[in-house]
Amino acid sequence: xxxxxxxxxxxxxxxxxxxxxxxxxxxxxxxxxxxxxxxxxxxxxxxxxxxxxxxxxxxxxxxxxxxxxxxxxxxxxxxxxxxxxxxxxxxxxxxxxxxxxxxxxxxxxxxxxxxxxxxxxxxxxxxxxxxxxxxxxxxxxxxxxxxxxxxxxxxxxxxxxxxxxxxxxxxxxxxxxxxxxxxxxxxxxxxxxxxxxxxxxxxxxxxxxxxxxxxxxxxxxxxxxxxxxxxxxxxxxxxxxxxxxxxxxxxxxxxxxxxxxxxxxxxxxxxxxxxxxxxxxxxxxxxxxxxxxxxxxxxxxxxxxxxxxxxxxxxxxxxxxxxxxxxxxxxxxxxxxxxxxxxxxxxxxxxxxxxxxxxxxxxxxxxxxxxxxxxxxxxxxxxxxxxxxxxxxxxxxxxxxxxxxxxxxxxxxxxxxxxxxxxxxxxxxxxxxxxxxxxxxxxxxxxxxxxxxxxxxxxxxxxxxxxxxxxxxxxxxx
Amino acid sequence: xxxxxxxxxxxxxxxxxxxxxxxxxxxxxxxxxxxxxxxxxxxxxxxxxxxxxxxxxxxxxxxxxxxxxxxxxxxxxxxxxxxxxxxxxxxxxxxxxxxxxxxxxxxxxxxxxxxxxxxxxxxxxxxxxxxxxxxxxxxxxxxxxxxxxxxxxxxxxx
Ligand code: SF4
Ligand code: FES
Numbered sequence: 001x002x003x004x005x006x007x008x009x010x011x012x013x014x015x016x017x018x019x020x021x022x023x024x025x026x027x028x029x030x031x032x033x034x035x036x037x038x039x040x041x042x043x044x045x046x047x048x049x050x051x052x053x054x055x056x057x058x059x060x061x062x063x064x065x066x067x068x069x070x071x072x073x074x075x076x077x078x079x080x081x082x083x084x085x086x087x088x089x090x091x092x093x094x095x096x097x098x099x100x101x102x103x104x105x106x107x108x109x110x111x112x113x114x115x116x117x118x119x120x121x122x123x124x125x126x127x128x129x130x131x132x133x134x135x136x137x138x139x140x141x142x143x144x145x146x147x148x149x150x151x152x153x154x155x156x157x158x159x160x161x162x163x164x165x166x167x168x169x170x171x172x173x174x175x176x177x178x179x180x181x182x183x184x185x186x187x188x189x190x191x192x193x194x195x196x197x198x199x200x201x202x203x204x205x206x207x208x209x210x211x212x213x214x215x216x217x218x219x220x221x222x223x224x225x226x227x228x229x230x231x232x233x234x235x236x237x238x239x240x241x242x243x244x245x246x247x248x249x250x251x252x253x254x255x256x257x258x259x260x261x262x263x264x265x266x267x268x269x270x271x272x273x274x275x276x277x278x279x280x281x282x283x284x285x286x287x288x289x290x291x292x293x294x295x296x297x298x299x300x301x302x303x304x305x306x307x308x309x310x311x312x313x314x315x316x317x318x319x320x321x322x323x324x325x326x327x328x329x330x331x332x333x334x335x336x337x338x339x340x341x342x343x344x345x346x347x348x349x350x351x352x353x354x355x356x357x358x359x360x361x362x363x364x365x366x367x368x369x370x371x372x373x374x375x376x377x378x379x380x381x382x383x384x385x386x387x388x389x390x391x392x393x394x395x396x397x398x399x400x401x402x403x404x405x406x407x408x409x410x411x412x413x414x415x416x417x418x419x420x421x422x423x424x425x426x427x428x429x430x431x432x433x434x435x436x437x438x439x440x441x442x443x444x445x446x447x448x449x450x451x452x453x454x455x456x457x458x459x460x461x462x463x464x465x466x467x468x469x470x471x472x473x474x475x476x477x478x
Numbered sequence: 479x480x481x482x483x484x485x486x487x488x489x490x491x492x493x494x495x496x497x498x499x500x501x502x503x504x505x506x507x508x509x510x511x512x513x514x515x516x517x518x519x520x521x522x523x524x525x526x527x528x529x530x531x532x533x534x535x536x537x538x539x540x541x542x543x544x545x546x547x548x549x550x551x552x553x554x555x556x557x558x559x560x561x562x563x564x565x566x567x568x569x570x571x572x573x574x575x576x577x578x579x580x581x582x583x584x585x586x587x588x589x590x591x592x593x594x595x596x597x598x599x600x601x602x603x604x605x606x607x608x609x610x611x612x613x614x615x616x617x618x619x620x621x622x623x624x625x626x627x628x629x630x631x632x633x634x635x636x
């Protein structure tokens with residue numbers, strides 16, 4: 001664990017941590033554009049300069065690409081570092097349009113923040129600005145290339161992280177352009193993350209432009225309701241309308257990102273036909289009044305028909321809190337029927353899964369990212385939980401073997417952003433060797449994971465769990 | 479459409495590479511030699527040969543200044559504007575060529591003979607200022623020498 005000093009504060013960080021993160025761990029934010037914790041280091045913007053006063057390296061260094069080492073004495077406020085940063089900002093801003101008042105990123109723009117923080121407030125450049133033509137990128141994202149500061153975050157996310165192939169960087173030197181081969185909707189189901197990851201307003205959310213400013217929004221930490229992965233989101237609300245949804249970081253679940261369904265698919269929330277306030281027989285009223293009326297009607301009903309005739313119907317898509325409260329209500333109304341599933345095979349499968357899950361075999365998305373072997377059970381990952389696909393991709397890129405157990409592998413394999421081996425049944429997933437070219441599996445130190453669709457019945461779930469267990473035991477050996 | 483023989487030879491080139499991407503520059507150069515410039519159609523063909531997307535081919539094509547994504551004249555002149563040639567007054571050579579050919583950098587002379595482009599260091603710093611015409615290197619340029627070269631290259635072409 002390297003020990004170093006940053007701005008007179010003693011810091012100890014895990015080996016491999018860069019100086020920028022080491023500073024962040026003690027509350028010092030070094031301005032940066034190209035650095036993003038989820039992406040590979042690019043060292044492209046030169047904004048994160050600090051000065052090393054003593055230790056193994058000295059002088060001006062880029063803190064994002066410098067691993068913290070014992071004995072380093074770092075200054076983030078040294079005049080030389082400050083001057084360099086302000087000059088870097090000035091130069092990054094040379095071509096940037098003066099369009100903040102009409103830019104939807106305004107107020108939630110890293111470029112604005114760090115331009116000010118970096119000490120650049122007055123433009124000296126009098127020459128012509130470089131300009132580009134924008135592209136149509138689909139109904140989700142608006143493109144405005146003139147704002148680009150060439151940090152390469154977008155392309156590192158789109159191609160390297162998410163495996164997309166239809167968006168990237170063309171040209172060279174002062175002409176680099178971030179876009180597609182030709183106008184057209186972005187193909188990646190994760191394209192919306194460009195909105196979050198671009199430090200300026202090159203990509204803005206077309207579904208919520210020009211409605212409100214960042215400081216107008218009401219936020220609440222939320223969970224995406226679109227699939228069972230449960231990605232963390234931050235919906236941006238204005239005057240009781242959901243304007244945008246952005247990702248909220250959770251390292252155990254979705255990391256920094258969400259899929260496009262979670263981001264853009266929100267029309268139903270704002271549907272005018274959705275009741276916006278409690279009503280009794282179509283007449284608006286207060287919450288207390290409505291709840292009293294509901295309780296009264298339930299007790300009238302029970303009085304007439306008995307609790308046995310009352311069914312409380314939830315759904316597998318209900319939030320955990322809602323599901324628990326519904327269960328409590330059922331317990332309170334002793335004898336009422338409680339159901340969450342449309343048919344009994346679904347409930348059987350879920351019950352079996354819950355019974356078989358334990359601390360050893362339950363896996364979070366971050367466990368999945370670190371797995372050495374992954375078996376996907378007859379699963380359309382892009383439908384069931386797109387963010388799972390990114391976790392599997394991460395594992396696959398790190399060398400994990402991925403098996404897709406499928407009756408007709410072709411279709412399910414088509415859009416996956418990682419390579420996998422199709423097998424006919426779980427039993428065919430080899431414990432040792434196998435796979436392409438007979439390459440030996442790495443030791444499954446971090447264990448194996450199985451994942452299946454919600455429609456599996458009880459015996460299938462049992463089989464899957466046993467398969468997972470078998471793989472896991474295979475992992476224990478040297 | 480590329481001829482079958484070209485396709486077969488390019489397929490063999492791609493197959494011989496450790497990763498298909500590695501063969502990308504060769505494939506683009508061959509297709510450019512066939513079409514005269516790397517047409518949109520050629521980008522598509524390169525993508526299919528290499529197992530890349532059109533965008534991924536475009537990324538490489540637009541990075542390299544010797545891959546032409548627009549029609550060019552019969553001969554392409556690359557004038558080095560990197561540091562050594564700049565110290566040796568390459569700007570004067572460029573100005574002279576612009577005048578003689580009646581074009582700005584990127585343009586093609588009215589007779590369709592020459593396209594004028596600036597380029598990065600060609601490794602001819604010892605002979606700066608330098609340029610190349612359709613791959614033939616010329617060093618120690620002066621405006622007079624440039625006129626001679628243009629006349630010679632024009633004569634060779636006809
Ligand atoms: S488009 Fe945005 S993310 Fe991409 S390089 Fe430009 S500023 Fe960076
Ligand atoms: S953040 Fe370090 S160089 Fe860009």
